[in-house]
Amino acid sequence: MTTKKLPAAPRTVTMSETGLVFDAQPDLKLNNNRLFLMLWFVVEGMLFGSLIFSNFSVRSAQGDWPPPGVDRMDMRLPLLFTAALLISSFTAIQAINALKRDDRGALVRFLGATVVLGLAFVFGMVNLISHLQFTGVYSAMFVAMWGMHVAHAVAVLLFLGYVLWRASQGRYTSNSYWSLEAATNLWHFLDVVWIVLFVVLYLV
Amino acid sequence: MATTTIPAVSSGLTPAKRSQLTKYFTWSLDHKVIGVQYLVTSFTFFLIGGALAMLIRANLLTPNSGLFIDKATYNAVFSMHGTIMIFLFVIPTFIGFANYMVPLLIGAKDMAFPWLNAFSFWLIIPAGILLLVGWMVGPPEAGWTAYFPLSGPIYSHADGQTLWAVSLHLLGISSIFGAINFLVTVKNMRTPGMGWFQMPLFVWAMFATSIIILLATPFLSGALTLMLFDRLAGTNIFNPATGGDPLLWPNVFWFYSHPAVYIMVVPGMGILSEVLAVFARKPVFGYKAIAMSSMAIAILGFLVWGHHMFTNLAPWTRIPFMITSMIIAVPTGIKIFGWLGTIWRGKIRFTTAMMFALGFLSLFVIGGITGVLLASVPVDEQAHGTYFVVAHLHFVLFGGSVFSIFAGAYYWFPKITGRYLNERMGKIHFWITYVGFMLSFLPMHISGLYGMPRRVAAYDPKFQAINILTSLGAFILGVGQIPFYINAIASLVGGEVAPANPWRGLTLEWTTSSPPPEHNFEGTPIPAPDPYGYGTPEGAAYLAGERNIAVMTLTHGSAPLLPNEQPTGGDR
Numbered sequence: 001m002t003t004k005k006l007p008a009a010p011r012t013v014t015m016s017e018t019g020l021v022f023d024a025q026p027d028l029k030l031n032n033n034r035l036f037l038m039l040w041f042v043v044e045g046m047l048f049g050s051l052i053f054s055n056f057s058v059r060s061a062q063g064d065w066p067p068p069g070v071d072r073m074d075m076r077l078p079l080l081f082t083a084a085l086l087i088s089s090f091t092a093i094q095a096i097n098a099l100k101r102d103d104r105g106a107l108v109r110f111l112g113a114t115v116v117l118g119l120a121f122v123f124g125m126v127n128l129i130s131h132l133q134f135t136g137v138y139s140a141m142f143v144a145m146w147g148m149h150v151a152h153a154v155a156v157l158l159f160l161g162y163v164l165w166r167a168s169q170g171r172y173t174s175n176s177y178w179s180l181e182a183a184t185n186l187w188h189f190l191d192v193v194w195i196v197l198f199v200v201l202y203l204v
Numbered sequence: 205m206a207t208t209t210i211p212a213v214s215s216g217l218t219p220a221k222r223s224q225l226t227k228y229f230t231w232s233l234d235h236k237v238i239g240v241q242y243l244v245t246s247f248t249f250f251l252i253g254g255a256l257a258m259l260i261r262a263n264l265l266t267p268n269s270g271l272f273i274d275k276a277t278y279n280a281v282f283s284m285h286g287t288i289m290i291f292l293f294v295i296p297t298f299i300g301f302a303n304y305m306v307p308l309l310i311g312a313k314d315m316a317f318p319w320l321n322a323f324s325f326w327l328i329i330p331a332g333i334l335l336l337v338g339w340m341v342g343p344p345e346a347g348w349t350a351y352f353p354l355s356g357p358i359y360s361h362a363d364g365q366t367l368w369a370v371s372l373h374l375l376g377i378s379s380i381f382g383a384i385n386f387l388v389t390v391k392n393m394r395t396p397g398m399g400w401f402q403m404p405l406f407v408w409a410m411f412a413t414s415i416i417i418l419l420a421t422p423f424l425s426g427a428l429t430l431m432l433f434d435r436l437a438g439t440n441i442f443n444p445a446t447g448g449d450p451l452l453w454p455n456v457f458w459f460y461s462h463p464a465v466y467i468m469v470v471p472g473m474g475i476l477s478e479v480l481a482v483f484a485r486k487p488v489f490g491y492k493a494i495a496m497s498s499m500a501i502a503i504l505g506f507l508v509w510g511h512h513m514f515t516n517l518a519p520w521t522r523i524p525f526m527i528t529s530m531i532i533a534v535p536t537g538i539k540i541f542g543w544l545g546t547i548w549r550g551k552i553r554f555t556t557a558m559m560f561a562l563g564f565l566s567l568f569v570i571g572g573i574t575g576v577l578l579a580s581v582p583v584d585e586q587a588h589g590t591y592f593v594v595a596h597l598h599f600v601l602f603g604g605s606v607f608s609i610f611a612g613a614y615y616w617f618p619k620i621t622g623r624y625l626n627e628r629m630g631k632i633h634f635w636i637t638y639v640g641f642m643l644s645f646l647p648m649h650i651s652g653l654y655g656m657p658r659r660v661a662a663y664d665p666k667f668q669a670i671n672i673l674t675s676l677g678a679f680i681l682g683v684g685q686i687p688f689y690i691n692a693i694a695s696l697v698g699g700e701v702a703p704a705n706p707w708r709g710l711t712l713e714w715t716t717s718s719p720p721p722e723h724n725f726e727g728t729p730i731p732a733p734d735p736y737g738y739g740t741p742e743g744a745a746y747l748a749g750e751r752n753i754a755v756m757t758l759t760h761g762s763a764p765l766l767p768n769e770q771p772t773g774g775d776r
Contacts, residue, residue, distance in 0.1 A: 032316045032388050039384045043422050050426030050459075054452055058441065061449035137447040140439035144430060 033178055041189050044152070048193050051145045052200055058137055066138045073142060075202035081124040082198055088117035089191045092184040099167075100174050107172070111164045111180075114187065118157050122150060142201055149190070149197055156186045231326070233318035234722060235303050238325050240620065242300025245328055249292035250685075252336075256285035258682050261644075261675040267668050269661035278661035279345035280364075284335075286348030287368065290468065291375050292332055294605050298471035299324075299382050301612050302410045304620060306386060308713035308720060309404045311395025311729035316388040317381075324378045324385070331374035338367035347659060349461070350431070352442035352453045357435050366435050369428045376421045376428070379467075383417035386410050395712070398731045404711045405494055409474025412498035413467050416505060420463035427456040451516065458509040466505040469568075469600060470498055472608025473539055476561050479611045480543050482709045483558035484550025487736040490542035497535035497542075504532045514584045522581045529579035536572055540565070555707075556630030560611035563638050567603025571596055574649065589659075592652025598645045610637075610688070617695070618702030622718045626699065629691040636684030643677025710743055711735050 025031075059065040066072050091113040098106035129146060132139055163183040166172065172180050227237055228244070259281050262272055269275050303321065307314055315321045338344060342362020346355035355365050390411050394403065431453070433439045440446035442453050473494075481488045488494065510517055510525030517525070543565060552558065574596040578584050587593060610633075617625045651670040656663055663671070705714040710732045716725050737743030 028392060032392055035388045035391065036317065036384055039387055039418060043380055043384070043418055046419055046422035047425055050423040050456055051429075054426065054430060054441070054456060057452045057455060058447075058449045061444070061451070062447055067447055137440055140433065140437075140441050143437075144433050144439070144441070148429065 030178060033182070037182055037185060044189065044193070048145075048148065048197070051148060052196070055141050055145060055200055058141055062137070067136060070135060070138045073202055075198075077128060078125065078198065078202060081121045081128075082194065084117045084124070085121045085191055085194060088114045088121070089188050091117065092187055095167075096177075096180070096184060099172055099177055099180065102174055104167070104170060108164065108168050111160070111167055114184075115157065115160050115164055118153065118160065118187070122153050122157065125150060145197055145201060149194060152193075153190055156183065156190055159183045160187060231322055233314070233322055235307050235315045235318065235321060236620075236720065236722075236724075238321050239300050239302075239304025241325050242296050242303060242328070245325075245332070246293050246296040246300060247689075249288050249296075249332065251689075253285055253288035253293055254682055254685065256281050256288070257678065260285065261678040263661060264663070264671045265675050267663050267665040267671075275661040276345060277343075279347075279659070280339070280343035282659060283344050283347050284339065287335065287344075287372075289601075290348060290464070291372060292328070292335070294468045294601065294609070295375075295379065295464075296328060297609050298410075298413070298468070298605075299379075301475070301609075301616065302386060302406075302413075302471060303382075305616065305713060306389060306407055306410055307393070308619075308716070308724060309407050309711055310390065310393060310398060311712050311725065311731060312389065312393040313724050315385050316393060317385050320381050321385055324381045327374050327378035331371045331378070334367050334371040334374070338364035338371070341367065344368040349457065350453075352431075352434075352450065355431065356442060366432065369431050369435070373425060373428050376425050379417050380421050383414035383421075386414040387418065390414075395729050395731060397733075401492060401495070402731060402733070402735060403495075404474075404735045405477035405488065405491065405498075406471070406474035408495040409470050409477075409498050412502040413470045415499075416463045416467050416470070416502045419506065420460045420467075423456055424460035424464075427453065427460065430456075451513075454513050454516070455509075458512045459506075462509040462512065463502075463505045465600070466501055468605050469608075470501060472564070472605045472612075473498065475608045475612040475615070476543060476564055477546075478709075478711065479557050479561040479615050480546050481736045481738060482615075482707050483553045483555055483561070484547040485553070485738045486546055486548075486550040487734065487738055487740070488542065489545025489548070490538070491736060494539050494542045497538045500535040501532060504528065504535070508532055511579055511584065514581055515588050526579055526581050530576055533572060533576050533579075540569060540572075555614065556625070556627055556634055557611045557614035559631065559634045560607045560614065563634065564604060564607040564611065567599055567607060567641070571599025571601075571603055574599065587652060589657055590652040591648040591656045591658055594658050595645050595648035595652055598648075602641060602645070607637075610634075613688075613692075615707070616713075617692070618706045619713055619718050619720070621696055621699075622702055623695050623699035624702045624706065625695045626691050629687050633684060633687040633691065636680060636687070640677050640679075640681030640684050644674050644681055645677070647673050647677075705747075708747055710737060710746055 091110045095107050095110035095114060098104075098110055125146070129143065132143065159179075160183045163180050167180065228240055232238060232241075259272065260278070263269070263278060265271060269278065273281065303315070303325075341364055343364040344350070344355070344360065344367075346360055346365065350365070350368070353359055390403070390407055430441050434441055434443070440448050442448045442450065444450040477488055477494060507528040508525060510521055511529045514522055514525070547562075574592070578587060578593065578596055614625055614630055617623070647670045651667050651674070652658075654667070656667045656670075702718050704717050706718070707714070712725075712729050712731055712735075713720075715729055732746040733742055734740065737746070
């Protein structure tokens with residue numbers, strides 16, 4: 001998830017009729033965008049944090065978790081889909097590395113693999129969960145948390161699809177690839193969130 | 205700005221003037237236009253929320269319910285009053301002021317993300333409409349705090365509560381995008397020579413407020429998501445009868461809503477620092493202390509939410525929350541003493557803006573003291589749910605936030621519109637507001653301590669005298685806002701033209717014309733080395749037009765600084 005720093009811009013100051021004018025930083029936009037993304041991760045972290053907090057709050061009110069008479073969710077298939085998600089993060093990293101080597105073919109292949117694996121994760125989990133019924137607070141909390149994650153995953157996948165299309169058109173260079181960087185970083189973030197959710201939903 | 209030729213004899217709306225007006229009704233990326241859009245929208249909602257308050261007070265003239273409206277409608281009225289005032293008036297007004305002023309104060313051309321800025325504003329419109337539509341389909345009656353099971357599908361089966369949740373979701377998203385915008389703008393786009401401790405205190409205040417919004421609002425989104433699940437998807441997350449946790453809603457809701465009250469007061473405190481320094485012609489006393497106190501309030505504000513739940517929390521949590529709630533009075537007190545030190549032996553000019561700022565000082569201190577009283581668990585156990593709390597919250601929210609909003613309005617109106625607000629009307633507005641406010645809310649402390657509960661449409665007849673007094677004060681307060689609106693509209697059209705720097709301020713917004721050009725500044729603005737250097741020789745020189753190239757000296761002769769660099773040595 002390393003980001004590439006752009007070279008420092010030349011600094012000039014000129015005197016105009018109305019006063020001094022300093023040149024605008026050419027990488028101001030990129031710095032702004034990167035800071036936006038970091039702050040967005042904070043926001044999303046708090047959002048998922050509120051749901052995780054709610055989960056533990058409901059558990060302490062219940063006593064036993066899962067509540068008596070309710071089966072714990074089976075984690076074997078979700079583990080498989082989680083593996084797909086983790087591999088898709090790996091391929092996303094490889095995609096960026098490929099771009100840095102100016103290897104457009106590899107960029108598109110790895111990005112394509114990311115999207116395919118991501119779709120496998122989403123479709124797999126949606127299929128599993130759609131057979132669930134709301135039997136009580138356990139499944140309700142489960143669907144709320146998982147649902148929030150999958151909604152984000154779908155949105156970021158759409159963004160990744162758009163980025164894949166642009167990559168195939170050759171619109172990224174090793175010096176300028178902000179939307180690619182943003183999309184893959186968002187995907188990595190969702191990956192990390194899913195790992196935490198997996199632990200909360202299936203393991204503890 | 206190039207326009208079509210204007211006829212020599214023109215009356216009414218020329219093409220140029222019409223386009224100047226219509227731009228406020230259309231999508232614009234200019235932070236100044238967006239700021240005005242926020243302000244006009246929020247001041248419209250102030251009227252709606254205020255009308256609801258008048259309805260509340262009219263009904264409380266008699267101890268029996270049903271004078272003008274029935275009990276259910278009464279519940280809806282106070283629920284909407286609170287929701288509108290908080291989410292559609294106070295918060296958007298400060299965002300509006302910040303949108304207009306922060307780029308100017310830091311010497312930037314616009315915010316970091318102009319498109320996102322416009323998007324944040326335009327989310328307010330559907331959110332407001334949804335809330336008002338909710339009134340028609342069966343209004344929310346569970347208070348602005350919407351506790352379960354009252355706000356659940358059984359006791360609030362009308363759709364208004366659902367629309368309330370969706371509306372607040374939209375407002376939350378709008379807030380969050382705005383907060384990110386402010387944080388990035390302040391961090392990356394300050395003009396050369398403006399280090400962190402050369403920033404005006406309103407910018408510090410908005411920086412701190414944006415941190416609060418960033419961290420707290422997602423919890424509101426989480427709570428609303430779960431509420432929508434319970435209301436729409438048949439889940440029972442909050443229903444204790446089916447295994448849900450009844451304490452979950454208060455915990456998640458107040459984790460947002462307590463920091464929310466600091467969102468509503470910290471920007472106002474920033475405005476206070478600006479107005480008091482300018483109209484006392486003195487430097488701000490304890491600039492760094494005030495700046496750091498804003499940050500301290502932002503952080504500490506996350507540790508106190510349990511004081512809204514003293515009567516139903518686990519006993520061992522009460523003392524910790526009591527302690528944190530009292531500690532947060534310390535940075536607030538530091539600010540109060542800083543402001544007192546600012547005006548001490550100053551050359552005070554009693555403009556309307558200054559009057560409202562001084563009014564804030566007196567009223568917010570009273571509200572803060574009752575807050576510390578309520579922070580004490582034994583006091584709160586008696587006063588929770590009574591009018592004592594209503595008195596406290598209005599002293600800090602009206603006496604605090606709204607007074608600072610008016611101070612900012614009178615201070616910045618000339619900059620935004622190029623015209624002065626009429627000072628005589630302003631003084632009338634101030635005095636009626638101050639007297640009406642005191643008459644209305646001071647007695648509530650007494651009725652509260654004598655046991656009158658809040659959110660009731662009917663009460664024990666022994667409280668009637670106090671309630672009549674309170675209502676009388678409220679009507680005076682309500683009527684007293686009319687001069688402000690008349691003043692604003694009349695001044696817009698035909699007020700005295702204001703120069704670039706009518707108050708002789710040292711901050712950057714006064715170095716450009718009133719109103720500013722689209723690109724804000726001609727050339728790159730050079731900030732005063734001390735934005736509060738009133739009475740100093742450097743301040744006087746800056747006001748006289750000397751823009752010393754301070755940035756050159758700070759870099760010891762090497763290349764000039766760019767916006768996100770710090771000076772290489774010496775003062776920061």
